[in-house]
Amino acid sequence: MDWDIELIGEILVSAFLVIGGLFALVGSFGLVRLRDCMQRLHAPTKATTLGIGGVLIASMIHFGMSGEQISFHELLITVFLFLTAPLTANFIAKAYLVYRVEESDLPPTTGKYGWAIYHDPPKDPADL
């Protein structure tokens, strides 16, 4: 059995595809399985992003083996998703806090202004 480069590439592509599919499936299943909205926020923002990363690494290896030069614009999607997943999670958590948590349940902000999700931002730049 000769270990040529194509066989190793094929094994790597298959392994990354299976790992990525598993992580995405676990993330989407956590969205159904977990009980609370704040718990549900954990599963898709981490596991599904990792699953996309695995699949994109698999496609990088695949097109790098078959094409003439290795391509890096799959990394763009990975970097973009890894940058935007915490932002969307933060926004969704804020949107949940507005409706479900009273302002009196939160600790004081030790400033002139309250929590940003309940009050308008300060008009004067010196108050920031």
Added chain:
Amino acid sequence: MIEYALWFAFAAFGIGLVFTLWRVVRGPHSADRILALDTMVINAIGLLVVYGISIDRQVYFEAAMLIAMVGFVSTVAYCRFILRGDIIE
């Protein structure tokens, strides 16, 4: 071997899409629905990338990139609308 891995990845992302659709329909709060829509966008990107591998074309990466950008902007717009009652102030 790679065909079986491709079929597994297709099945995983497809079942993930069904799960997110169930959460969109069921979700008790609008934050759940926004989260499920965001996850649905991510699963659609995964399906596009796996399909691009299976038919050996690189065109689908541009489509996946565009879907990622539009999905992020739409998620932020939904959350801004819930938070402030307006998207661009």
